[in-house]
Amino acid sequence: MSTNFPTRLLHEAAMTALHKTIGDDLNGMRAAMQQDLEALGGERMAAKLPDGTKVASITLSNPTPKPAITDEAAFVRFVEDIAPGEVMTVKVVRPAFVTKLFEDMEKRGSAEIIDPDNGEIIEVEGVEMKTRAASHSVTFEKNGREALAAAWRAGLLNHIEGLPQLPAGGAE
Template sequence: MDIAQLALEEAALKALADTVNDRLKEVKNAMQEQLVNNGISKVTASLPDGTKVATISRSDAKPAAVVIDDDAFLAFVRSIAPDEISTRLVTEVRPAYRTSLLAQMTAAGVARIVDTDTGELHDVPGVEVKATRALTHSVRTATGGKEAIAEAWRTGQLAHLNPLQLEAGEAS
């Protein structure tokens, strides 16, 4: 293959990939909106002939305890467990204790812990339990799904999707 043909092929593939990736982002956002708005956790993707090619599954954000104010959290731990504070150039809660407290709060779903020695309940300043990742969904291709999609594409069964609408001046 000569360099001119390679250059054309690379340019064409880049234009197609950019167009497909832009359309994928649009469709993925629309799918996420539909999943959330309709309370759907899973949907099957099937070809027009009914062949199952993939499963789309919603992943919900899972709340976790997160320190949002290090100074408040440090002062709190210093007041209940001063031995868990280490002082170097920076004063901080020992990482293992921080992880333990955050895990307790994540499990409880609130920024509150129980002192195991006294049974006293403590609200923990500087910590919030909040979603740590965005809502999303995944696509798991069924066995043989890629091949079935490729064949459907070649035979025109997916022409109604037309994700490759290239217009003059759009490629970058």
């Protein structure tokens, strides 16, 4: 573990807070923009800097209806009636049994189960044990994001290399 590990911990917490805040802000902005574009009836609008330089275009899509199957069984019956050769019979393992087998294999730590008939260990064909990627999460204390944001705006996180710097008082 390096000596700047505590700084990396704080850096990740700050970036996660920023990511969440920006994501929430973006979702709200997109909803408001959608309403504005629909109200104005415009299909494409230019986003411009104060000096008039166009920096982007925002385009209102005009989606057309697309089919989506909402009742698989009814759809299959329909196709069987009009084109029976287009329907396939597929063998599948009951999901509850898959769950049971996977639980047994996880307990053993290998793609093997014990044969219930004779007690022999048998390899499960078509299954491999895969190592999951390690991960972690950031959980904030109540008002933790707000406290980080306040510290960030006050310049108290300026020592963290790579963390965007915010002007005092926050962006308007």
